[in-house]
Amino acid sequence: MSRKPIDDLTGFDVGPDFERFSQRDDIFCRALWDESVKSRRSKEFFGGYFMPRARSRRSEGFSQRDYALRNASWHVTNVLRDSHRQETGRKEGFFDYFTAHEAGWPEPYAFDSPEQATRDLEKVARFAGADLFGVCAGDERWMYRELFDDRMGTGKPAEVPGDLPHVIVIGESMDLDLTRTVPSALSGSATGMGYSNDSVTLLTLAQYIRNLGYRAYASMNDTALAVPLAVQAGLGEAGRHSLLITREFGPRLRLGKVFTDLPLVNSRPQQFGVNRFCDICDRCVTACPPKAIAAGAPSNHRHNRSNLKGVSKWTTNAETCFKFWVNQNSDCSICIRVCPYNRDYRRWANRLWRWLAGTRLRRLALWLDDRLVDRRRQKASWWWDRP
Template sequence: MAWPSNHRTTEEDRQRWRDTYADSDAAAGIVTTEDFEPFKQRNDMFTRAFWDDTVRSKHTDGFFQSYRMKANYRNGDGFRQKDFALRNASWLISDVISNRSADQGRREGFQAPISEDTPVAETKVEIDNPMAMAAEIKRIARFFGADLVGLTDFDDRWIYSSRVDTRDFSDAENTLPVGLTSVIVLGHKMDQELVATYPSALAGAATGREYSHEAAIVIQLAAYIRNLGYQAVPSMNDTGLVIPFAIKAGLGEYARNQMVITPEFGPRLRFSKIFTNLPLSHDAPRPLGVRAFCDICTECADACPAKALPYGPPEVSAASEASAIQGVRKWTSDAKACFQYWAKLQSDCAICMRVCPFNRDFDKLTDRLWRKLALGRWRKLALWLDKRSNRAKRLKPKDWWDGA
């Protein structure tokens, strides 16, 4: 197939899709094939930008330098010095964590697990009720600031086959403690008004703030577990793919825009995770109806300035695409086109998040009623209503600064 598959969904596509997901193995929305291969983190698009000349462009260095007070400030609304200043300040806690082992080739939270700041207690608390312990962990996670918490089993399919030594961007061994049994997945909601200003450097503050939040939260929750006498490895983008774990943990469903749609916040959140051997009961995946909605909706693909998002049904990625996990049937973006647009912009772009019909405030009754339509048989009506609403309109950054 062409990659990405940029054609409109046909009825033939839809029937093939329905047939594909008819079996119970697809309950989590994750379908692997016999060609499945665990992902090498060296092939992550952001890592490739440092070593792969086919990814680099004249804008790449400027993109990374812009996070180090070397942005190309311009008069355009959303790209002024104070916009970059807020974005970069929002990343500060995450940067402190990720940079502390740089001399060892470890970028913690991104290309390596976060270091164990707390030793495992010599005395282990006996746990005879994993269900009660799961409830306790969720309560403690929320106490530290997580907005969503789900628990699933340790599945080594989604662990990177190798991590990256950031000194020379070579493959490095991706090791974890023996005997891990569970993954605690945490969701961190992004600021809705800042998300509404995408694309802008200002909007990047919504991303950076949650990376800083999650860095603190996973370290604290892991410390609690280690104080109980159990292993806990705090993790952000490192070590393994978080989206499959989030779906398996029942937090949401995978969407055309490459994000997990949650019933609480739609696509508007980041995920982190903790690998542990703490005895915990696990949550089940929840097929919500998002997949069926995405079958008829292409708002994210239509709005993508890089034309990086696919039309049509989920497909298995072409073997030539190093940054796409192999042997998984899913919607897959053209990551190279996406990243190069980011580099040109000098900030992250999440227009696809902003325009997603599920990007709503579900505290409001009207949005909860819309969600009920969208996740049921009236999804076409829900899409019709969304297209005729003002919901996805971009908020001008200057209006955000003015407190509009």
């Protein structure tokens, strides 16, 4: 399994030694079974997403009201995650796809064309809350070769059928102002709300497709690697910090996917200069407290088993990143806050900047970002007190 024609459009560099990723090696799974990652503090970190175990403190951004919002923003995803956990051990949306569906319609609805179906789907996705929408062909390279069995701490077989020809990828934007308060527990609310919105949109979209008489599986962080699918679905490009960078929201969004056999038209991958911009930028590298982000050129170096094998790219050290999260008792998005693409693109000046960043004048764009944009951390009270 290696290079495919789509790689010419995305720029993915997949080598002959490529191996599909096992979900068991995902850092959040390893924190549950791997003694080198698992600790008392990591247990407290996960527990902290539920009051009153949040371990709030007096420091700015980590008070009870900050955790109160952070944890409330995750609440919908937590309810869905635990809906079948007791009987089956499934953690839906995180380790397993969502099963909260009705049977739908027994016969497939006849669209005039895949183009019409795609238009309808995008309309429904946006109606249900998606900020971004794209479609790509199913690509088994990015499907986890095995899932994680939370009860046993072992691998288990993949569940989503491998014959579904399309993946719908959606993006939910994260609040720009909240990302300016990173690091803080409060800023985690932007992530949590992104996922909660994601889960509502994904379930609605999958049920709509089932109601039309087709197969559909709604998936959030489970089942497959989201960033390569999002790139193939035309949502954006992968940045040095390993996050998706989009034209509309920069790196500030959460992804979700629906695997389906509804005949659709695939989107075209788009490149708007991110790769070459990251070549000359190291903001995320220098700002990352534990130095988890790769400097230099893309390579196929793996820091540890939580990295994909056989793809040349910028690879983040998930172990050091996660350790930092655990130590500060909340997730971190400093790499999002400092990224020059993290802007409000409703403003024409920022759209102009994005255009400049995609040209040979990218160094000027970086310099302008340096001079004109205040990317320092804002206090949580700044967010709370804003009108």
